[in-house]
Amino acid sequence: MREAAQADGSGQRGRRPARPDPAAGPVEAFADRLWRLKLEAGDPSFTEMSSQLGAAASKSSLAAAAQGRTLASWGTTWEFVRVLAVDRLGHDAAETEREWHELWRRTKALAELGDTGLPGAVAETGRAEAVPGPVVGVPQAVEDAPAEAEAVVPAAGFEGESAGAVTAPQVVPGRRPRLNTVGLVTVAALAVLVAVAGGVAFFSEERPVRKPPAAQPTIQVDDSVFEGDITYPDGTLVRRGESFEKVWRIRNTGTVEWEGRFLMRANDAICDAPDRVEIPRTRPGESVDLRVRVRAPRKSGKCRIYWKMVDGQGRTFFPGKRPIFLDVRVG
Structure with a gap:
């Protein structure tokens, strides 16, 4: 079967690279988008893009980017897009660079994750839609089982225990534990001490000094x-x-x-x-x-x-x- 031939701008004819299948994966879908841009710009040869149109990439690098076997570097991708979308079709350079870089970044992330379930969405819209499924690293919610209300008090407050002894709290279903006199006196005394200390601190506290607002960080610009x-x-x-x-x-x-x-x-x-x-x-x-x-x-x-x-x-x-x-x- 005779291979399809294409003039490369140098007077020679060669095999036309096969157009990638956008359903094969995110990299192929991205390469197919480059093909569509190339067709929209009049389908110049890769030699013409590299020489006459001024792409800062070799014709072999441009051809490899459109074949979709591997994802081309961003530098090669941008030169492919710039000479077609900006120089030939007259699109805004800043907006075109932002749109294509975001698409390239998403494609690279999908390729590294091995996710081939979204090639259509990437090829048509440039966005990866959400996929239902478990979220890695986020535990599933667990419903708390209803618990019976039980009275628990510190060991030092239970009847029948010696002063200073530390044991596990005792829980008696249906019965409200009782505090002994020593425990009540101790709790009351602590409450009084806390209230007095808080009052002294309140009246003796100096008015806080208001700090000047923090300086805003300087934005670094590389140009x-x-x-x-x-x-x-x-x-x-x-x-x-x-x-x-x-x-x-x-x-x-x-x-x-x-x-x-x-x-x-x-x-x-x-x-x-x-x-x-x-x-x-x-x-x-x-x-x-x-x-x-x-x-x-x-x-x-x-x-x-x-x-x-x-x-x-x-x-x-x-x-x-x-x-x-x-x-x-x-x-």
Whole structure:
């Protein structure tokens, strides 16, 4: 049987990836939602999404996200969604990022729990509906059995017991225990002492000092702004085999200090460049120059490489912002 073929934007035709079954599980349902977005945006090829539309992810990563075998990272998912929903369909970037990130987070939680009972709800609405069943970690309510009213008094107050003896309370059904004289006197004396002590404390207590209201915690904001290309502006012609340094300048416009952060390469290209570059420590309000060493290939062509800011574990900062990129011609 002949496989269905699809042009990938490079002049070659290949096998069209099979569309996932949304009823197979939450990951497949999420991938099917990506497929529907792709169709709504005109069904561009994954090569076109990665090159012409500017997704900061390789065409293989985009294709894998839509196949639904595993859940793609949020960074890859957002680049898939951004170029289609925001750049091509004109949806609001902030609202789109919030909606899809919540859907991705729910899908990830369902996949980790092994819950395959809600793929339809996830695919259609993005929400996981409540499932009847026991709640883990919450004990079931137990009805208290009715108990007979019985009189229980301390051991020291029962008749016939020596002073100071401590025994278990005696319960006599149908009979009200009686306190002896010593017990009544003792209880009365204690009540008087408590009342006197309370009165003394009341009249001698100083008026409490009212404390000033606690200071509200400062909200931390992590943000950046691109200030420009310092070297090799977009469209610059470089010689074949040439080594050069690309420099961008960005400013820390938030209240969080940048430390332990890196630029992570997000796609493949004909140029040779490192996968990760350290970002110098940058305080709020400061600008920083980001430098990457690049080597042009021995053949002519177009070189475009995207980088995103990440931490030491590869977690992406500013997912709603476009990545910085190198865009030169080699000839």
